[in-house]
Amino acid sequence: MKLTYTQQGDYLIPDITIRQPRKALGHYGRLRKAYLQEFRPILFNELVLSEKLFKHCLEIEEAARHRIDTILPELAKQYGVTEQLKAENQMEWVRQMNACKAQAEEVVKAELIYD
16 A cells, blocks of 8 residues: 655655445444544554555454354353243343353453454
8 A cells, every 4th residue: 555645844644545435334243343543542553544444343243243143142042041931030031041142242352353
């Protein structure tokens, strides 16, 4: 990539334009972006300058969603969260499903987001 510069006083400032993405990032893509910006600034800057940050975060978003969709039914089955429980005691079903979702999100964050 060839950069051009504009002189501002004694300094040369690179002419960088950031393209606007076509679609917005979801929750996991934004988490990844914030993590990179805060804890991996060199990688973050490389991705920004090479215009690959949005693509990277979008890939993480899609992988995280797919992983959650895979893990959640397995956890529900493991803990006995069934349709019968939903019919008999809705509040208990909601509590257990929320616990399964939180556990799945923790796995995804450890594997994909904060890696």
